[in-house]
Amino acid sequence: MAASRLSTWFNRKGWSDLIIALPYLWLVLWFLVPFLIVLAMSVASQTAMAPPFGYGGENPVINLKGYQRLFTDDLYIRSFLISLVNAGIATILCLALGYPMALGLTRVSKSWRSILLMLVILPFWTSFLLRVYAWMGLMGKSSWFNQLLTDIWNFVVPLDWALKSIPMMNTNFAVVLVMVYTYLPFMILPLYSSLERLDPTLDEAAMDLGSRPFRVFLDVTLPQSMPGIIAGGLLVFIPAAGELVIPTLVGDASTPMIGRVIADEFNYARDWPMASTVAVALLVLMVLPTMLYSRYQAQAEGREAQR
Amino acid sequence: MPDGAPPFLLIEGVSKSFGSFQAVKDVTLTIDKGEIFALLGGSGCGKTTLLRMLAGFEEPTAGRIMLDGQDMSGVPPWERPVHMMFQSYALFPHMTVAQNVGYGLKHEPMSPADRTARVQEMLDLVQLTQFGHRKPHQISGGQRQRVALARALARQPKLLLLDEPLAALDKKLREHTQFELMSIQERTGVTFIVVTHDQEEAMTLADRIAVMDKGQVKQVGPPGEVYEHPSSRFVANFLGSMSQYEAVVSKVSGQNAEIDVPAFARSVQTGILSDLVKGETLTLAIRPEKLMIHHDRPDAANVIEGEIKDLAYFGKDSLYRVILPSGQLLSVHAVNAKRKGDKRPDWHDKVWISFDPASAILLRD
Numbered sequence: 001m002a003a004s005r006l007s008t009w010f011n012r013k014g015w016s017d018l019i020i021a022l023p024y025l026w027l028v029l030w031f032l033v034p035f036l037i038v039l040a041m042s043v044a045s046q047t048a049m050a051p052p053f054g055y056g057g058e059n060p061v062i063n064l065k066g067y068q069r070l071f072t073d074d075l076y077i078r079s080f081l082i083s084l085v086n087a088g089i090a091t092i093l094c095l096a097l098g099y100p101m102a103l104g105l106t107r108v109s110k111s112w113r114s115i116l117l118m119l120v121i122l123p124f125w126t127s128f129l130l131r132v133y134a135w136m137g138l139m140g141k142s143s144w145f146n147q148l149l150t151d152i153w154n155f156v157v158p159l160d161w162a163l164k165s166i167p168m169m170n171t172n173f174a175v176v177l178v179m180v181y182t183y184l185p186f187m188i189l190p191l192y193s194s195l196e197r198l199d200p201t202l203d204e205a206a207m208d209l210g211s212r213p214f215r216v217f218l219d220v221t222l223p224q225s226m227p228g229i230i231a232g233g234l235l236v237f238i239p240a241a242g243e244l245v246i247p248t249l250v251g252d253a254s255t256p257m258i259g260r261v262i263a264d265e266f267n268y269a270r271d272w273p274m275a276s277t278v279a280v281a282l283l284v285l286m287v288l289p290t291m292l293y294s295r296y297q298a299q300a301e302g303r304e305a306q307r
Numbered sequence: 308m309p310d311g312a313p314p315f316l317l318i319e320g321v322s323k324s325f326g327s328f329q330a331v332k333d334v335t336l337t338i339d340k341g342e343i344f345a346l347l348g349g350s351g352c353g354k355t356t357l358l359r360m361l362a363g364f365e366e367p368t369a370g371r372i373m374l375d376g377q378d379m380s381g382v383p384p385w386e387r388p389v390h391m392m393f394q395s396y397a398l399f400p401h402m403t404v405a406q407n408v409g410y411g412l413k414h415e416p417m418s419p420a421d422r423t424a425r426v427q428e429m430l431d432l433v434q435l436t437q438f439g440h441r442k443p444h445q446i447s448g449g450q451r452q453r454v455a456l457a458r459a460l461a462r463q464p465k466l467l468l469l470d471e472p473l474a475a476l477d478k479k480l481r482e483h484t485q486f487e488l489m490s491i492q493e494r495t496g497v498t499f500i501v502v503t504h505d506q507e508e509a510m511t512l513a514d515r516i517a518v519m520d521k522g523q524v525k526q527v528g529p530p531g532e533v534y535e536h537p538s539s540r541f542v543a544n545f546l547g548s549m550s551q552y553e554a555v556v557s558k559v560s561g562q563n564a565e566i567d568v569p570a571f572a573r574s575v576q577t578g579i580l581s582d583l584v585k586g587e588t589l590t591l592a593i594r595p596e597k598l599m600i601h602h603d604r605p606d607a608a609n610v611i612e613g614e615i616k617d618l619a620y621f622g623k624d625s626l627y628r629v630i631l632p633s634g635q636l637l638s639v640h641a642v643n644a645k646r647k648g649d650k651r652p653d654w655h656d657k658v659w660i661s662f663d664p665a666s667a668i669l670l671r672d
Contacts, residue, residue, distance in 0.1 A: 201393050202400075205397035208459075211414070
C-alpha cells in the first residue's frame with residue numbers, strides 16, 4: 001500500500017521535482033558548502049598550529065581584522081586595482097580582436113566557417129600550462145620571437161634607443177598578453193553566436209536607406225550584438241580578474257594580481273584567514289557583474305517572449 | 308510621355324550571371340513616372356535579381372539602368388534615390404517604429420523638428436499615428452508591413468521597389484492592403500515596381516505587367532492585354548487557367564480563319580494571327596470563362612459536343628470539366644446567374660459547348 005502510494009507520488013511529481021533539484025543539489029554541495037567554509041575561515045584568527053587557524057583565544061570568536069586590512073593595507077587595494085585594470089584591458093583587447101574575427105566567421109562560406117571555428121577552439125586541445133610555457137619561451141630574451149621584435153624595434157626607432165632584447169618576461173605586459181591569448185576564444189564564441197543570428201537583410205535595408213557600410217555596422221550590427229558583447233566580456237573579465245597561473249608564471253612580483261596574493265597568503269604567509277578574506281572579497285566583486293548580466297538577460301528573454 | 312523625352316526608368320539590355328548561371332538575360336524595359344509596374348514570374352525567373360539590380364545590391368553583368376536620365380552603373384545602394392520594401396520587411400528590431408521610419412532621414416540635411424514632423428506625416432499616411440513608440444515585435448504583421456512602407460517612402464524616393472509586398476499577409480488583409488497600397492501610390496506619386504509571383508496581385512495592383520520566365524521578359528503590357536492576348540503558351544498558362552489543344556490551320560480568309568482541332572473532332576472559326584498560312588500547326592487555347600455550356604445544341608459559330616465528367620460548385624459560379632469525344636478534357640466556367648429556372652448541368656449530362664470566334668487564342672510559341 002505504502003509502496004504504491006510512493007510510486008504514485010513519484011509518477012505525479014516526484015521525478016520532475018528530483019530532476020529540478022539535482023542542479024541545486026550540485027550547487028549546494030560544490031559551491032555553497034565550500035563557500036561557507038571559506039567564509040567561516042575568513043573570520044577566524046591565524047594560529048601557529050595545524051591547521052593554522054582557530055577561533056577565540058586572545059582574539060574575538062568572529063575576527064573581522066582581515067576585512068579591516070582589506071581596506072587599509074596598500075597591498076590588497078593595489079592588487080585588486082591591478083587585477084581589475086588588467087582584466088579590463090584584456091577584455092577590451094579580446095573584444096577588439098574577437099569582434100572582427102567573429103564577424104568574419106559569419107561572412108565566410110559554410111565549409112570555411114566550420115574550419116575556422118575549429119581553429120578558434122583548437123588551442124583547448126593542448127594543456128593550458130603548456131601553452132603558457134610556450135609563451136614564456138617566446139618572450140624570453142634569447143628567443144627568435146623576442147629577437148625578431150627587437151630587430152623591428154631597432155629598425156624603427158633612432159639609434160640611441162636600440163635594445164639588445166625587449167624585456168617582456170615578468171612584466172605586466174606579459175600578463176595581459178597571455179591573458180588575451182588564453183581568453184580570446186571565450187570572447188569569440190558568444191560574439192559569433194549572437195552575430196550569426198542577425199538577419200543580413202537588415203544590413204541591406206540600412207544600406208538601401210542611405211547608410212554606408214560602416215554606418216550600417218554602427219546602427220544595425222553593433223546594437224544587436226550587445227548580448228554577445230556582454231556575455232563574452234563577462235566570460236573574459238571574471239576569470240581574468242581572478243587569474244593565478246598567468247601572473248605567477250609570466251608576471252612581475254611588483255604588480256601582483258589578486259589571485260597571486262591569495263596563493264601567497266595561503267602558501268607562504270600561512271595566513272589562511274587572510275587568504276579566505278581576499279577570496280570572499282573577490283567573489284563579491286565578481287558576483288556583482290554576473291548578477292547585472294543575468295538581470296539583463298532576463299530582461300532580454302522577457303522581450304523575446306513578447307514576440 | 309512626350310515623344311523624344313527619355314523614359315523615367317530605362318532598363319537596357321540588362322543581364323546578370325552568377326558563375327555559369329544566367330539569372331537575367333538581356334532584359335529591356337521602360338517604365339514611366341508614377342506607374343505601378345509589376346514583375347511577375349515564378350520562383351527563379353530572375354525577377355528578384357532584376358529588383359536587386361535596381362536597388363544596387365547587384366551590378367548587371369551587361370547592359371545599363373538609367374533612372375531619370377542618370378546612369379546607375381556603379382552607384383552604390385546608399386546613393387541611389389531608390390528605396391526598397393523587403394519581403395521580410397527587414398524592420399530594425401532594436402528600434403521603435405518611429406525610429407525605423409526616420410532611419411533614412413538621418414542622411415537628409417534637415418532639422419530634428421522637421422525630421423520628427425516628417426516621421427509623423429509618414430505614420431499618419433499609413434495610419435500608424437499611435438504606434439510610433441512601439442517596437443516592431445509589438446505590432447501585428449499588417450502593421451509591420453505598413454511601417455516598412457512608411458520607412459521606404461520617408462525619404463521620397465524616385466523609385467520604390469516592393470518585393471512580394473503582400474505575400475506575408477493573410478487573404479483578407481491582403482485585399483485591404485492592396486487598395487491601400489494603390490491609394491498611397493496615388494497620393495505620393497512615387498513610381499512603384501512590384502515583384503510578385505501572384506498573378507492576381509499583379510493584375511489588380513499594376514498599370515503594366517512584365518511576365519518573366521527563365522531570366523527573360525516574355526511579355527509586357529497592361530493586365531487586360533496580357534490576360535486576353537497572351538503572346539506565348541507560358542504567359543497564357545501563367546495568368547489564369549487555360550485549355551490548350553494542338554491545331555492545324557485549314558483556311559484563312561481576311562480576318563477570319565478556320566482551324567482544325569483534332570481534340571474537338573471538328574474545325575472551329577477563330578480570329579487570325581499575322582502571316583497565318585494554311586497548314587500551319589499551332590496551339591489553340593481558350594479560357595474557361597469564355598465558354599458557354601448548353602443542354603441543347605445552340606445556334607453558334609463554334610459548337611462542341613461533350614459530357615460532364617466533373618463539376619465543382621462554388622456558389623456564385625461553377626467549374627465543369629467536360630470530356631470531349633477525343634477523350635481530352637475541356638474546362639468550362641459558368642456563372643450561376645439564376646437562382647431558379649435553368650437546370651444546371653449535372654454529372655454525366657450530355658452538353659454542348661459554344662464559344663465566340665474572337666475568344667479563341669492562337670499561340671505559336
